[in-house]
Amino acid sequence: MNKILNHSIVLLLLGPLQIVCANNPSKKTKPNFIFIYTDNIGYGDIGCFGSNIHHTPNIDKLASEGIKLTSLYSAAGVSTPSRASLMTGCYAQRVDMDLNDNDGWVLFPVSGKGLNPEEITIADMLKIQGYNTAIVGKWHLGDQPEVLPTRHGFDYFYGIPYSEDMIATKNPKWPDVPLMINEDVIEAPVDLTTTTRRYLKEAINFIKVNKDEPFFLYFAHNLPGSRSVPTVDDQFRSKSSNGAYGDAIEEIDWSVGEILKTVTQLGLEKQTLIVFTSDNGTPKGRAGGSGSGSNEPFSGNGYDTMEGGMRVPGIAVWEGMIPAGTESDELCTMMDWLPTFTHLAGGELPGDRIIDGKNIWPLISGAPAAKSPHQVFYYYLMDQLQAVRDERFKLCLPLDNKYDGGNKKVFYGSSSLKLIDLKKDFKEEHDVSNLYPQIVEKLLKEAEKIRYELGDTNQKGKQIRFAKYIDDPKPLLKQKNND
Numbered sequence: 343m344n345k346i347l348n349h350s351i352v353l354l355l356l357g358p359l360q361i362v363c364a365n366n367p368s369k370k371t372k373p374n375f376i377f378i379y380t381d382n383i384g385y386g387d388i389g390c391f392g393s394n395i396h397h398t399p400n401i402d403k404l405a406s407e408g409i410k411l412t413s414l415y416s417a418a419g420v421s422t423p424s425r426a427s428l429m430t431g432c433y434a435q436r437v438d439m440d441l442n443d444n445d446g447w448v449l450f451p452v453s454g455k456g457l458n459p460e461e462i463t464i465a466d467m468l469k470i471q472g473y474n475t476a477i478v479g480k481w482h483l484g485d486q487p488e489v490l491p492t493r494h495g496f497d498y499f500y501g502i503p504y505s506e507d508m509i510a511t512k513n514p515k516w517p518d519v520p521l522m523i524n525e526d527v528i529e530a531p532v533d534l535t536t537t538t539r540r541y542l543k544e545a546i547n548f549i550k551v552n553k554d555e556p557f558f559l560y561f562a563h564n565l566p567g568s569r570s571v572p573t574v575d576d577q578f579r580s581k582s583s584n585g586a587y588g589d590a591i592e593e594i595d596w597s598v599g600e601i602l603k604t605v606t607q608l609g610l611e612k613q614t615l616i617v618f619t620s621d622n623g624t625p626k627g628r629a630g631g632s633g634s635g636s637n638e639p640f641s642g643n644g645y646d647t648m649e650g651g652m653r654v655p656g657i658a659v660w661e662g663m664i665p666a667g668t669e670s671d672e673l674c675t676m677m678d679w680l681p682t683f684t685h686l687a688g689g690e691l692p693g694d695r696i697i698d699g700k701n702i703w704p705l706i707s708g709a710p711a712a713k714s715p716h717q718v719f720y721y722y723l724m725d726q727l728q729a730v731r732d733e734r735f736k737l738c739l740p741l742d743n744k745y746d747g748g749n750k751k752v753f754y755g756s757s758s759l760k761l762i763d764l765k766k767d768f769k770e771e772h773d774v775s776n777l778y779p780q781i782v783e784k785l786l787k788e789a790e791k792i793r794y795e796l797g798d799t800n801q802k803g804k805q806i807r808f809a810k811y812i813d814d815p816k817p818l819l820k821q822k823n824n825d
Contacts, residue, residue, distance in 0.1 A: 378598060385638065385654060411669075411706070419647060422449045429463040439457060440722065447723070455810065457810065461494075461807070464683055466495035467683070476548045476558070478500045500544045545561050585634075621654075623644040672713060718785070720792050723747070727739065727796075737762075
């Protein structure tokens with residue numbers, strides 16, 4: 343049953359939540375939300391975060407007009423679990439989206455698993471508050487009709503259901519990468535060199551159509567992505583100083599500029615919160631014809647639990663509401679956007695389930711002495727807890743068998759306990775555990791607590807919910823009536 347259209351189901355899920363409160367803002371005063379989510383951009387790939395090889399004037403302008411979040415964490419180092427965490431405000435382990443059925447870390451085409459429609463997403467929360475909702479771009483939370491975006495609070499979906507590199511030459515059981523509108527395939531294989539331009543057209547149209555109503559636009563790029571061939575528009579190909587990878591960064595920057603131009607032309611600057619970020623760090627040896635990404639100043643890469651894999655560039659802008667040219671190094675996470683957007687839309691979080699994210703509006707709005715609402719943050723790779731951090735320190739846990747940063751559950755040996763002072767040691771090179779034994783003890787206790795809740799290798803969590811499992815999944819194919 344379609345949860346979006348059946349508000350009685352939503353009400354049942356939310357229990358005592360009052361859909362409209364007397365002190366809630368009216369529809370006209372509710373802010374719009376534009377969430378720009380890139381695929382595999384590293385912390386050091388953007389000019390305002392330190393890149394000196396990528397030309398990103400529009401993203402840099404965005405940062406100059408709002409706040410840079412320099413300790414924003416994805417809740418996973420790879421696509422599916424990071425997106426599940428964003429959508430649900432929960433660690434992927436809590437919603438059973440940390441592993442696929444073949445012990446891999448992301449969902450593949452024709453998967454019998456997807457984000458459970460009983461989960462409450464950002465889009466669901468905002469629909470309740472009267473928002474129009476759309477996703478353009480990459481979904482990657484299940485490719486069967488039962489788990490597509492249209493079953494998760496989105497009025498409209500235009501994009502691809504999984505990663506752009508999941509092609510038949512890698513696995514003959516996979517279909518061509520499809521471009522979809524809602525639940526229909528309109529093109530297969532999708533022309534990846536034109537997706538950004540087409541996504542942008544759809545995004546701008548959605549903004550224009552909904553300029554007089556509150557809206558949520560989730561713009562989920564499939565660039566820079568993981569494809570081994572250039573997938574940028576001809577206008578940007580071979581134009582950057584960093585090969586195909588740099589071309590992709592600069593095409594994304596252009597699209598950000600077009601979104602900003604549209605918002606300005608429609609006079610929506612004071613009504614719209616815009617967020618720019620990435621799903622995880624850039625992977626090691628990322629293919630793309632040529633060029634490479636950067637996670638500087640951190641060590642590690644996308645797909646691992648070092649800082650470079652999970653700390654991502656973050657920018658939030660809202661004219662008149664977020665102080666321009668500011669910066670915060672307070673700990674915040676991708677899970678925090680659901681509680682934050684819900685708060686700003688005048689809603690309340692559901693009382694029938696655990697939500698791991700926190701409202702970070704005081705932090706990004708520049709409230710005096712605002713601090714992180716998180717006491718700790720947990721670094722998981724698939725179902726393995728590998729590290730825990732607090733405001734200052736990161737404890738890398740002692741593990742007899744530690745997962746490699748590969749696509750399968752592969753162990754590469756043991757790892758010893760190591761305490762990192764993140765304020766001084768971005769590269770995670772120096773163990774200071776002997777200097778702070780009380781911190782080690784505290785973080786070990788936090789690790790035990792979350793193992794009970796979310797589990798660990800060979801240990802099932804006690805406070806988890808389950809994904810949607812689908813019998814006999816079918817490939818998404820273009821139907822003749824779509825010609």
